[in-house]
Amino acid sequence: MANHDEPGAPNQTRATASPALRARFAPSPTGYLHVGGARTALFNWLLARSRGGCFILRIEDTDLQRSSEEMTRVILDSMRWLGMDWDEGPFFQSQRLGLHRRTVERLLSEAKAYPCFCPPQRLEESRRAAEREKRAWIYDRTCLGLTAEEALQRRRAGVPGLVRFRVPEGETVFQDLIQGEIRFDNRLIEDFALQRSDGMPTYHLSVVSDDIDMRISHVIRGADHISNTPKQILLYEALGQAVPEFGHLSLILGPDRKRLSKRHGATAVEHYRTQGILPDALINYLALLGWSPGGDREVMAAAELVERFDLSRVNKANAVFDVAKLEWFNAQHLQQMEIGKLTERVRNEFFENGLLDRVFASEPAQMEAAVALLRSRCKTLHDFSRWGRAFFLEEFEIDPEGRKKYLSDPAIFPVMQELAGRYLALAEFSLASTEQVLRDLAAERGVKPGALIGAVRVALTGNAVAPGLFEVMLHLGRERTVARIRRSAAAP
RNA sequence: GGCGCUAUCGUCUAACGGUUAGGACGCGGCCCUCUCAAGGCUGAAAUACGGGUUCGAUUCCCGUUAGCGCUACCA
Numbered sequence: 001m002a003n004h005d006e007p008g009a010p011n012q013t014r015a016t017a018s019p020a021l022r023a024r025f026a027p028s029p030t031g032y033l034h035v036g037g038a039r040t041a042l043f044n045w046l047l048a049r050s051r052g053g054c055f056i057l058r059i060e061d062t063d064l065q066r067s068s069e070e071m072t073r074v075i076l077d078s079m080r081w082l083g084m085d086w087d088e089g090p091f092f093q094s095q096r097l098g099l100h101r102r103t104v105e106r107l108l109s110e111a112k113a114y115p116c117f118c119p120p121q122r123l124e125e126s127r128r129a130a131e132r133e134k135r136a137w138i139y140d141r142t143c144l145g146l147t148a149e150e151a152l153q154r155r156r157a158g159v160p161g162l163v164r165f166r167v168p169e170g171e172t173v174f175q176d177l178i179q180g181e182i183r184f185d186n187r188l189i190e191d192f193a194l195q196r197s198d199g200m201p202t203y204h205l206s207v208v209s210d211d212i213d214m215r216i217s218h219v220i221r222g223a224d225h226i227s228n229t230p231k232q233i234l235l236y237e238a239l240g241q242a243v244p245e246f247g248h249l250s251l252i253l254g255p256d257r258k259r260l261s262k263r264h265g266a267t268a269v270e271h272y273r274t275q276g277i278l279p280d281a282l283i284n285y286l287a288l289l290g291w292s293p294g295g296d297r298e299v300m301a302a303a304e305l306v307e308r309f310d311l312s313r314v315n316k317a318n319a320v321f322d323v324a325k326l327e328w329f330n331a332q333h334l335q336q337m338e339i340g341k342l343t344e345r346v347r348n349e350f351f352e353n354g355l356l357d358r359v360f361a362s363e364p365a366q367m368e369a370a371v372a373l374l375r376s377r378c379k380t381l382h383d384f385s386r387w388g389r390a391f392f393l394e395e396f397e398i399d400p401e402g403r404k405k406y407l408s409d410p411a412i413f414p415v416m417q418e419l420a421g422r423y424l425a426l427a428e429f430s431l432a433s434t435e436q437v438l439r440d441l442a443a444e445r446g447v448k449p450g451a452l453i454g455a456v457r458v459a460l461t462g463n464a465v466a467p468g469l470f471e472v473m474l475h476l477g478r479e480r481t482v483a484r485i486r487r488s489a490a491a492p
Numbered sequence: 493g494g495c496g497c498u499a500u501c502g503u504c505u506a507a508c509g510g511u512u513a514g515g516a517c518g519c520g521g522c523c524c525u526c527u528c529a530a531g532g533c534u535g536a537a538a539u540a541c542g543g544g545u546u547c548g549a550u551u552c553c554c555g556u557u558a559g560c561g562c563u564a565c566c567a
Contacts, residue, residue, distance in 0.1 A: 028567045063566055120565065127564085134493035136563085162565050179497065188495055188563095196565040203567045227496060227562040250498075250560090257559065285504095288516090292505055296515050315505075318560060322503050325517040335530075376530040406527095435526090453526040465528040 021053030023218045025079075025086075026093075026207070028060040029071035032268040033078035035321065036222065036252045036260055039286045043249055044220045045084045046287065046309040056214055057089035062206055064094070078269040082279045083302060091214070093206055100201035103209045103239070104163055104194050112238040113194055116143040117154045117161040138190030139164070160197035165204075165235065167191050172230035177220070177247030178314050184230040192231055204228065208235040211244060220247040220311075223318075247311060250290055250318045260321050272326075276349065276381030278337070281330035289319045299332045331379045342375065343368045349381045350392065359392045367392070369475050373467040390461040391475065398488070402464035406454035407488060415445050416455060416489035420482045429478040435470045459488035 025041040027033065033041075048055035057079070061067035076090065107113035116139075123139070130137030144166065146154075155161065167190065173183040194205040201209070211219065226248050236243045254264035261267065266275075272282055283302055292315070293300075293308040300308070334342065347367060350356045359367070370391040371384070378384055390396040398407075406412070422437050423429065438456070442449045457469050460481060466472060473481045 026567090030567075060567060066566075116565090124564090131493080131563095136494040138494095138563090160565090164565095176497095182496075184496075190563090193565050198565080200565085202565070207567085222561090223497065224561055225567095228567095248497085253560080255503085259560070289504065294506070296506090298504095298516055317498055319505090320503055322517070325504065328517055331530090374529095377528065379529095438526090450526060457527065463528090467528085469526060 020217055021048060021051045022056060022214065022216050023048045023053060023220060024056040024058055024089075024211070024214065024216050025084075026058040026060050026210075026221075027075055028063060028066075029068060029075060030063065030066040031071060032270050033075045034260075034267050035269060035272075035282075035286065036267070037075075038078065038082060038269050038282070039252060039289060040220065040222055040249055041079065041084055042082075042283060042286050043247075043291070043311075043314070044218075045086075046306055047218060047220060047311055048087075049306045050309040053218075054087045055085075056091070056216070057086040058091045058093060058210060058214070059089075060203070060206070061092055061094045062200060062203070064200075067094075074270060078273070081273055082269065082283055084283075088214075091210070093210060096206070096210060096213075097201065099213055100195075100206050100209050101199075103205060104201065107165065107194065107238060108163060110238075111166070113163050113165050114144055114146065114191075115151045115155070115161045116164045116191075116193075117146075117151075117159045118142050136188075138188070141191060144191070162193050162197045163195040164191040165194050165231070165238070167231075167234060168238075172233050174229060174233060174243070174246055176226075176229075177218075177245055177311050178250075179223075179226070179248050179316055182226065182229070184227075186230070186234075189230055189234070204231050204235060208232050208239070212236070212239065212241050216244055218245045218247065220249065223248045223250050247314070249314065250316060252289065253318050253320045255320060257318075257320065264321075266323075276383070277326065277330050278333045278345070278381070280337075281333040282326065284333065285326045285329045289321070290315045299329065299336065327379045334375055334378055334380075339368055339372060340364075343371045345381055346371050346384045349385055353385055355385065355393065358395070360394055366475075373471055373475060377465075377467065387463060387465075390463070391472075396462045398458060398462045399464065402458040402462065405464050406451065406458045412447070412451065412455045413489040415441065415447055415452060416459065416485050418445075419452070419456070420485040420489070423478060423482050423485075426478075429474070431470050431474060434473050438470075455488075456485055459485050 023044040025037075025044050027037050027041070045055050047053065057076075059072055059075075061072070072090075079086070104113065108115075118139075126140075127137050143161075143164070151161075167186055170186050171183055172186055172189075173181065176182050192204060193202045195201055210216075229246055229248075233243050252260045254260045256264075258264075266272065269282070273279070280301060283305065284298075284300055287300075287305045287309075288298060291309070292313055293310070294313065337345075343364065347356065350359055370388070374384055374388045374391060378388070385392075419438060419441055422441065423434065426433055426437060438452060439449050441447075442452045453469050454464065457466050457472070458464055460466075460469070460472055460476060476484070
């Protein structure tokens with residue numbers, strides 16, 4: 001078995017209850033990790049973890065033109081960020097060419113595959129003609145009748161050739177773990193390529209060779225692979241190998257019910273990470289997109305997903321990706337997360353924005369208090385730095401709307417000044433006393449309490465919308481509270 | 493065009509022949525309240541269509557329609 005272990009990659013072998021189960025995720029590094037890919041990975045991961053099996057990561061990089069190391073790195077990062085740890089790999093398909101080559105040789109020597117020298121242009125024209133006339137087209141087996149000698153001659157003459165699989169007669173049937181029984185008439189399956197004329201293996205050949213070599217028992221992948229499955233089963237049979245279990249996941253659709261793609265906007269896992277989405281929330285949302293544990297519980301941690309996961313409860317129909325619901329899950333996880341952990345994430349959020357050194361509330365306890373005040377109002381990590389700034393930083397913007405609504409009438413300024421003075425003189429700066437003082441003052445001056453509260457809220461937080469005002473005061477402390485009220489009351 | 497898969501509220505889904513078709517997101521209303529959230533209560537909202545099978549179909553079968561996928565010397 002080839003190996004290419006990344007330093008730092010999880011690679012421990014688990015004690016397995018059913019050592020037979022081996023699942024894998026096999027992305028091709030032609031782009032970032034797509035949410036669809038992430039869901040495929042997740043279902044494999046959940047299956048392996050829930051059944052004490054092994055989760056293997058394999059990078060299918062045999063398309064040398066489109067694959068890049070950079071993309072491999074991004075995919076691995078996204079996997080790690082989501083918390084999907086793997087037991088073996090990552091293996092790189094491009095480093096396993098010897099195995100693929102030997103597999104082709106074997107098939108060739110057993111006459112289960114044959115060389116084909118048909119000029120690609122001819123095939124292409126014929127295919128296009130068929131399409132124009134709306135006829136089905138499959139390779140016509142011109143080269144199947146070639147004798148060994150003829151083949152050798154052409155090869156010597158330098159005619160480029162590929163290797164095709166000889167599809168046997170009959171019908172290929174399999175029990176899909178998700179879709180149920182699926183059958184294909186072999187007459188509709190063409191003699192597909194195993195090896196390109198440049199000697200590189202094709203997808204079908206390399207997946208099957210690798211899955212056999214890695215003793216994969218469960219192939220869980222997207223429904224777009226359903227029609228590839230009979231070809232691959234035929235290969236297993238030709239190689240005299242046991243056919244693994246297959247499970248085809250429905251596809252994730254955009255709001256227009258087309259397959260989710262960049263056209264719909266954000267599809268990269270990386271995007272959601274930078275948008276302040278929690279990995280647990282994304283995992284939770286993705287798991288429930290197509291799977292239901294039954295019952296009414298929806299908000300679950302990864303451990304609970306693992307515990308309750310059951311492939312037989314996976315839905316067959318395609319599902320539309322709904323960002324609003326993802327955000328709701330995120331808010332739920334934000335609410336339920338242990339406060340210390342959440343504070344750590346928020347701290348990181350400020351760090352990534354280059355703000356951390358200016359955060360006055362950098363003492364863990366103080367920062368935690370701010371997070372506790374804000375969390376029920378935040379849907380993403382971003383919201384903490386977006387409109388919760390005044391809770392962490394001395395410099396913050398006054399929202400123009402807020403100013404207009406509560407600070408446009410200068411009559412409020414002297415009242416605010418008086419309030420600041422009274423707060424300064426207050427024996428005990430508490431929740432009850434600050435509120436009492438404010439309400440008393442409002443009554444004395446004939447100001448509506450709401451107007452004064454609003455003005456002070458804008459002064460303290462820069463916003464007309466914020467957590468409970470007196471809690472905010474306590475969080476900021478007497479000095480900051482007084483200073484901010486005076487600052488706003490003094491402003492023209 | 494061929495082949496394959498799918499079909500419950502706008503969206504994600506539950507109901508494995510008998511339910512006032514349940515829950516969640518989103519949307520509306522009410523409560524709570526210093527604003528906004530959160531929370532609680534509540535409202536509108538679905539079995540694509542047509543045939544069977546059955547005492548009885550969301551559920552089983554067939555067809556229609558629609559959607560999606562595949563149809564490469566990509567993966």
